[in-house]
Amino acid sequence: MMRARLKLSRWHQWITAHLWATLALSVLVLCAGASFYRRGATEQDIGALLPGGPGSPREAVRLLGEFGVLNTLLLDLEVAGATQDQLAEAGEKLAEELRRSGDFAEVQAGPSAHDFVVLGQVILPRRLYLLADPAGEIRRRLEPARLAGSLDALKVQMASPQALTMKRELLRDPLNLNSDLLASFARMAGEIQPYRGQLLSKDGRHLLLVTTPKRPALDTEFSAALLDRIRRKAAELSPGPSGHAVLRAVGGPRFATESAAGMRTDVVITLLTSALALMALFFARFRGLRLLVLASIPLGFGMVGGLVAVLLIQGHIHALTFAFGAVLIGVGIDYPLYLLNSASMQRGDGLERMGRGLDDTWRSLWFGFTTTALGFCVLLLSKFPGLRELGLFAAAGIATSFAATLVLLVPFCAKWGPQRWRKIPSWMPKLKLRVLAPPVAWGVATAIVVGALLLIPSLRFDGELRNLDAERPEVMAEYQRVMDRFGLSASDSLVIARAHSQQEALAINDEVTELLSSMEHRGLASRIRSIGSFLPAVATQQRRARSLNALDLEQARAELFERTATKAGFSPAAFAEFWDEVESIRQDKIELLKPGDFENTSLQSLLTRLLRCSADECIAVTSFVPNGSEAVRLISRSLPTGAVLLDSGAVAADTIAQLPRQLAILSGAGVLVNIVILAAAYRSMRFAILACLPCCLGLLGTLGILAAARVPLNLVSASALVLVLGCGVDYGIFVLQEVAGPSPNTAVGSTGVLLASFSTLAGFGTLVLASHRALQSLGIAVGIGVAASAAASIFVLPGLYQGLLSRRASAPAGAEK
Amino acid sequence: MRESLQRTRQLSARFKQTRHWAALQDALVTQGTIRYEKGGRLVWRMDPPAESEVILDDQRATIHYPALGTTQTMDFAADPGLRKVFQSIRSVLEADLERLQPIFELRLDRKVPLSLTLKPRLPEVSRIVERIRLEFDKELRLTQVRLDEPGGDWTEIVFHGHVIETATR
Numbered sequence: 001m002m003r004a005r006l007k008l009s010r011w012h013q014w015i016t017a018h019l020w021a022t023l024a025l026s027v028l029v030l031c032a033g034a035s036f037y038r039r040g041a042t043e044q045d046i047g048a049l050l051p052g053g054p055g056s057p058r059e060a061v062r063l064l065g066e067f068g069v070l071n072t073l074l075l076d077l078e079v080a081g082a083t084q085d086q087l088a089e090a091g092e093k094l095a096e097e098l099r100r101s102g103d104f105a106e107v108q109a110g111p112s113a114h115d116f117v118v119l120g121q122v123i124l125p126r127r128l129y130l131l132a133d134p135a136g137e138i139r140r141r142l143e144p145a146r147l148a149g150s151l152d153a154l155k156v157q158m159a160s161p162q163a164l165t166m167k168r169e170l171l172r173d174p175l176n177l178n179s180d181l182l183a184s185f186a187r188m189a190g191e192i193q194p195y196r197g198q199l200l201s202k203d204g205r206h207l208l209l210v211t212t213p214k215r216p217a218l219d220t221e222f223s224a225a226l227l228d229r230i231r232r233k234a235a236e237l238s239p240g241p242s243g244h245a246v247l248r249a250v251g252g253p254r255f256a257t258e259s260a261a262g263m264r265t266d267v268v269i270t271l272l273t274s275a276l277a278l279m280a281l282f283f284a285r286f287r288g289l290r291l292l293v294l295a296s297i298p299l300g301f302g303m304v305g306g307l308v309a310v311l312l313i314q315g316h317i318h319a320l321t322f323a324f325g326a327v328l329i330g331v332g333i334d335y336p337l338y339l340l341n342s343a344s345m346q347r348g349d350g351l352e353r354m355g356r357g358l359d360d361t362w363r364s365l366w367f368g369f370t371t372t373a374l375g376f377c378v379l380l381l382s383k384f385p386g387l388r389e390l391g392l393f394a395a396a397g398i399a400t401s402f403a404a405t406l407v408l409l410v411p412f413c414a415k416w417g418p419q420r421w422r423k424i425p426s427w428m429p430k431l432k433l434r435v436l437a438p439p440v441a442w443g444v445a446t447a448i449v450v451g452a453l454l455l456i457p458s459l460r461f462d463g464e465l466r467n468l469d470a471e472r473p474e475v476m477a478e479y480q481r482v483m484d485r486f487g488l489s490a491s492d493s494l495v496i497a498r499a500h501s502q503q504e505a506l507a508i509n510d511e512v513t514e515l516l517s518s519m520e521h522r523g524l525a526s527r528i529r530s531i532g533s534f535l536p537a538v539a540t541q542q543r544r545a546r547s548l549n550a551l552d553l554e555q556a557r558a559e560l561f562e563r564t565a566t567k568a569g570f571s572p573a574a575f576a577e578f579w580d581e582v583e584s585i586r587q588d589k590i591e592l593l594k595p596g597d598f599e600n601t602s603l604q605s606l607l608t609r610l611l612r613c614s615a616d617e618c619i620a621v622t623s624f625v626p627n628g629s630e631a632v633r634l635i636s637r638s639l640p641t642g643a644v645l646l647d648s649g650a651v652a653a654d655t656i657a658q659l660p661r662q663l664a665i666l667s668g669a670g671v672l673v674n675i676v677i678l679a680a681a682y683r684s685m686r687f688a689i690l691a692c693l694p695c696c697l698g699l700l701g702t703l704g705i706l707a708a709a710r711v712p713l714n715l716v717s718a719s720a721l722v723l724v725l726g727c728g729v730d731y732g733i734f735v736l737q738e739v740a741g742p743s744p745n746t747a748v749g750s751t752g753v754l755l756a757s758f759s760t761l762a763g764f765g766t767l768v769l770a771s772h773r774a775l776q777s778l779g780i781a782v783g784i785g786v787a788a789s790a791a792a793s794i795f796v797l798p799g800l801y802q803g804l805l806s807r808r809a810s811a812p813a814g815a816e817k
Numbered sequence: 818m819r820e821s822l823q824r825t826r827q828l829s830a831r832f833k834q835t836r837h838w839a840a841l842q843d844a845l846v847t848q849g850t851i852r853y854e855k856g857g858r859l860v861w862r863m864d865p866p867a868e869s870e871v872i873l874d875d876q877r878a879t880i881h882y883p884a885l886g887t888t889q890t891m892d893f894a895a896d897p898g899l900r901k902v903f904q905s906i907r908s909v910l911e912a913d914l915e916r917l918q919p920i921f922e923l924r925l926d927r928k929v930p931l932s933l934t935l936k937p938r939l940p941e942v943s944r945i946v947e948r949i950r951l952e953f954d955k956e957l958r959l960t961q962v963r964l965d966e967p968g969g970d971w972t973e974i975v976f977h978g979h980v981i982e983t984a985t986r
Contacts, residue, residue, distance in 0.1 A: 152866075156882060159836065159847040159867040161910075162891070164945055164964065164972070165902050171840055196877070196892055566842070574840035 305400025695728020
């Protein structure tokens with residue numbers, strides 16, 4: 001280690017002789033590294049942070065997003081005082097303009113009369129295949145009272161003028177199957193009223209266009225520009241008879257845009273407050289800002305180092321990792337702070353003073369860096385890609401930042417640092433007077449551990465990813481109003497039927513549909529949208545056709561049907577075509593429904609969404625709304641083989657909730673690795689544990705405070721707790737070096753910890769000001785953790801050490817050196 | 818006749834429709850009101866128990882069944898064949914000979930009181946109706962329509978209680 005220190009001194013001398021060349025090279029390296037950001041892909045999907053593969057949480061989040069509102073923009077048009085006809089005309093014109101704009105992959109209005117005719121031609125001749133139990137259904141409809149009602153309704157229709165054109169269709173449906181079938185399709189679309197090829201709300205005052213923009217919602221630049229164009233288009237709309245036309249745009253692109261805008265504002269606010277806080281800190285300690293600029297150089301290297309490492313290894317970086325990691329390696333400013341704080345207390349000219357400062361902190365800097373970097377490296381073992389990416393970014397960033405501190409900061413500060421260095425302000429060492437006496441320190445430490453162990457079981461983990469978004473309540477409320485107006489529901493729960501072929505997937509899906517229908521009757525599910533309602537598997541259709549053999553057709557027709565039909569005034573041969581249809585289905589004479597039959601029908605787009613095939617497999621998707629978490633569990637347990645339930649709540653509960661456990665294991669492993677390294681360095685296990693105690697107390701204290709304040713942990717704040725360990729270990733090492741060193745009253749170590757914790761709080765604590773809930777929770781968790789770790793290091797650790805000394809007369813040689 | 822129609826701005830009348838269809842053992846008799854405005858829509862409302870309302874205009878037919886709680890809209894833009902059929906029904910009920918002539922061949926059966934027979938020119942109409950007979954009273958008000966279908970089914974509609982609002986010259 002001493003040889004490395006000597007070699008570094010020679011480098012410092014060389015750099016001091018070639019300062020401008022080194023600076024130019026540094027700027028070049030920083031610019032080259034930063035240019036990677038432009039070339040690398042930035043991932044914005046939260047689901048990308050989760051484990052991937054078929055049936056994985058990542059797929060679950062992706063599918064839930066797709067069937068929710070992620071890439072769908074709903075346009076709600078209201079023209080004041082307009083009739084339904086005027087509204088439909090305005091909607092048709094708007095839809096046409098939007099299609100022509102090239103901004104949308106799809107603009108869906110309602111089905112036209114022609115669409116209904118085409119769909120009727122496809123479905124109605126094969127309607128018996130769509131009934132789960134056709135024989136049972138016919139038997140139920142042949143029940144005399146029900147049949148009499150159907151035939152009376154039929155006579156009403158036969159009396160109408162249009163019956164002249166529809167006579168044949170009417171007589172083919174004596175059991176009123178068609179209207180029930182069409183009503184079940186309509187229910188899938190919510191409470192929307194199809195009118196002249198448009199979708200109107202129940203009250204006929206609002207018109208809905210369901211659009212899919214050309215680019216994903218998370219392409220926030222495109223989404224923002226698109227929303228702006230829609231706003232301009234809305235301003236150009238012709239007014240109605242009693243006022244302006246209003247066009248509301250709600251859905252994924254709006255959420256994403258608002259979220260990104262909120263994030264930008266948060267970044268500006270937190271960066272400004274962080275910068276101000278850091279400036280205040282440097283001014284209070286060093287009476288100038290020159291050292292702040294110099295100390296920021298390693299920080300810049302750290303950010304670029306982390307970015308380059310992730311992009312080189314993965315080719316892409318998640319926006320959240322970058323945002324979170326960039327703040328995280330703000331820890332990298334701690335090393336310059338320790339070094340500069342120590343250098344300020346040394347004598348000699350620039351390079352000599354800095355060299356002595358480095359000598360003084362050399363060992364602790366290395367211990368601190370090694371333990372922190374290893375702590376982050378442990379994250380690489382996680383099964384969560386998000387945590388692995390964060391670990392890689394932070395470890396590489398910290399390493400680069402540390403290297404820049406050692407190599408560049410000494411010669412740069414020697415040349416451009418202050419002429420007169422300020423000593424430590426007198427109030428800082430005075431804090432040492434508040435150090436707790438050994439018995440009190442041990443008592444406090446025990447109390448923190450016991451208190452935390454009692455409180456932690458009540459700590460809640462909020463695994464709902466949507467709670468991390470920056471959606472504004474009013475935007476969410478507007479979205480909900482539009483959904484309610486048209487009776488729409490976002491699909492929070494999906495059942496995915498997975499198989500090697502399309503027909504196998506459809507067959508599993510049919511079983512799912514039947515199960516969900518039975519659950520619907522029991523009040524456990526509602527709003528079922530299944531492809532099985534209009535396209536059952538071929539095997540299912542054949543089974544249903546065969547099931548008609550259970551029906552004694554002659555007897556049913558003669559005894560049950562014709563008696564009532566005659567009584568209702570119909571001739572014996574009136575419904576011959578209907579009975580011929582039943583017979584033909586029984587004898588497999590009517591072609592089965594296939595996916596290709598729905599091409600160019602209004603159900604095509606729904607079919608494309610609900611049935612997908614890749615080279616390896618096909619999936620059929622059924623969406624529904626479960627009635628509570630108990631229903632989710634029951635349905636999930638009852639599903640056939642090959643089907644899985646994806647429920648946003650269940651994903652949160654079953655998958656993301658594993659994260660705290662993962663973090664606990666990884667943090668424990670990180671602490672153990674730190675203890676082993678420090679034990680080897682100090683040659684004392686007790687000493688190593690003592691150095692790690694402040695971070696453990698800080699972490700336990702944070703969890704206890706969050707539990708007591710009923711603040712739940714989430715994906716982001718839980719991940720951030722690793723940082724508390726990273727910082728806390730450094731604090732412990734530096735304070736321990738001071739109290740166990742030859743001059744325990746210098747206060748260089750404890751003021752270094754004080755400065756480092758303030759700088760971290762300036763970086764993270766200010767995130768509490770953010771509106772983005774993820775950033776806010778990060779600020780709270782890390783703010784409490786860092787403050788608690790620093791306090792434990794400065795006020796508790798010396799007492800713990802003294803207590804240990806009184807038990808063992810001699811201190812470990814390694815630490816004293 | 819042409820002059821009489823041109824003067825008519827609004828007309829309403831009671832009707833009795835008798836449907837003789839093979840599917841039915843007995844004739845299906847319904848009663849109701851017809852109302853139309855010149856250049857506007859035609860409303861065909863049937864009394865309970867077979868209560869229904871059909872509104873026909875140039876663009877669509879809207880059919881409402883209060884007992885069934887359903888409303889059905891047929892957009893003619895999507896189906897020109899359907900448009901022709903409903904246009905014919907409307908023109909017959911309005912006795913609008915100008916609009917009937919392109920769709921039907923007109924044969925004068927009797928001059929006073931006027932009686933006409935219409936035979937469809939277009940196949941999409943002849944598939945549904947083979948022949949239509951219109952009977953008028955001395956004031957040239959439509960009093961009876963008989964629609965004969967290709968399969969032998971037929972429908973007779975008798976109008977009475979006409980209320981006509983004419984344009985003042």
